[in-house]
Amino acid sequence: LFQLVMSCSGREPELVLLDMQSIPAGQEGWLAFDVTSAANHWLLRPRSNLGIRLYVETEEDRSLSAGWIGLVGRRGPRSKQPFMVTFFRESQVPCRPPRAVRPNQRRRKPKPDLPMPSIHSQYHMNNGAPCQRHELYVSFSDLGWKDWVLAPTGYLAYYCDGECFYPLGSCMNATNHALIQQVVHLLKPNEVPKACCAPTKLSPISVLFYDDNNNVILKKHRNMVVKSCGCL
Structure with missing residues (x-):
């Protein structure tokens, strides 16, 4: 993912790398990129906002069309259009660039601001393992069955x-x-919990067992095996 920046020549904009991800084929869901540096730049210089550009390449450096690999474009569903989440602190982020200082005025050294946690820092402050599927073998003998x-x-x-x-x-x-x-949790951590890691897809298994009349029954039981996990 690149930020478009006006070049010195004023012709073709230059590309500044913002973030990149390695995605396996067949994966579905949202892609999250850190665009903090671009957002800060646009906030201070709104006219410099030329947008961002997404490039898709294979491991062999072969360029691919974003639509060809399944990424939703402008003509896709509205619920799946890309969006940006931004957090501001009014005391630390100016709403507009400061006015130019007159020549007869001395420049005052700006007071250093405390570092503001960005989305990227929020992501890396967590040290635990991400939500994922773990192996669990269930023995019917251990359950007394x-x-x-x-x-x-x-x-x-x-x-x-x-x-x-x-x-x-x-x-x-x-x-x-x-x-x-998750967004509300960052704003109100004491009121709203984080999303929970839970099964998002389950599959059945077939079990051969005796019923109450000692008849041998073969039955498929639903939702017995976790196929995938996610944040709910």
């Missing part, structure tokens, strides 16, 4: 655990509600 469950003797159920960091990237399979909840 071996007398009536014939097969299988157990299965991989998996479970979800981890932190829902902000910003929520596409790898976290976050819902729109989770995205909004």
